[in-house]
Amino acid sequence: MRALVIHAHPVDDGYSAALFSTAVSALQRAGHEVRSHQLYQEGFAAAMSPAEHHAYHTDRPIISDEIQHHVDDLQWADVLVFVYPTWWAGLPAVLKGWLERVMVPGVAFAFDEKSGKVKPNLRNIQHLVGITTYGSAHWSNWLTGDGGRRTTMRALRMLCPLRARRHWFGLYKMDTCTDNDRAAFLERVAAGVRAL
């Protein structure tokens, strides 16, 4: 299969980067082709610009080569993998901005002219994979609703084919867990990704 891995963390050599490289190498070892984007390191802008917002509802919502490159990778992929820390129960701004700027009309979905409804358009995606770390405990995230997981696993799932499968990997209490917990989570991610 063909996998696109999106990583969002400002630290180049931290635990999140280790999760990213673990996922990439596990995919490659399983024989999949991999393309990846590290949004912070690429200098990807989080906020949709006024010009992009203006273009959003026109026939040509993509106005830069940079975004077109991301769109090409998204449409090339069968597997979409997100690696990010959960901040304020959700996605880091740059990953939220990636959804807003890359998943524009005609890419992730299409507006049906007659009904005005949104039609799914991520036709090629077979697997949605989320890999994240949480500062707080599992019960705490359950109480506050786990918004990031909802966005990547539910809102995005609605735009994928019915056969698409979801895979979720979460490490809780990131700030107080042990080195063993962290190592075990890397193992779990590698095994889970290899088994796709």
Next chain:
Amino acid sequence: MYTHPSPSSYTASVLTRVLAGLDAAGHDVDLLDLYAIGFDPMLCAEERFRSGDDPATSPMVQSHIALVRAATAVVFVHPTWWSGPPAMLKGWIDRVFVADVVYAVGPSGRMRSGLRHIRYLVVVTSHGSAKHVNMIEGESGKLLFGRSIRRLISLRGRFRWIALYNIDRSTPAQRQAHLAHVEATMTRL
């Protein structure tokens, strides 16, 4: 807290009515327009790991922290995109609501919320799709404000969620009626 890239948007009209309502009720208002001030929504590595009064935070973020500490009501005005606040606003929350701001040492020496002085948390937003579609998608934005942030404000504080759904298929009359509803609600806050 106003977030929208276009000054001719419906959200801009909503902001006008929010400000009119607050003004009519006689409140002092500080307005932050994140796009107009060119806010940088990218939390950086130094900020992620800062503690105490580490000067790594930018002067702009410092000034926003001072505004949050002085406010007794915080009103967010923005469109809902991908079932949550725009990346610009999510980045503001990531950078301004850092540990030093959100947590404080209380009178008993124990950690407590640093946002208990906030008595009103208000979100005025609009959704392209219908309410039931948002419920299926998970309403992560409503959860962020209504649960994660709400639990940190005053124990007697109030949370108001003023939302227009299905704006893509709304009529001008519905949008006008919502603007009047917004202003009336803000006047009675």
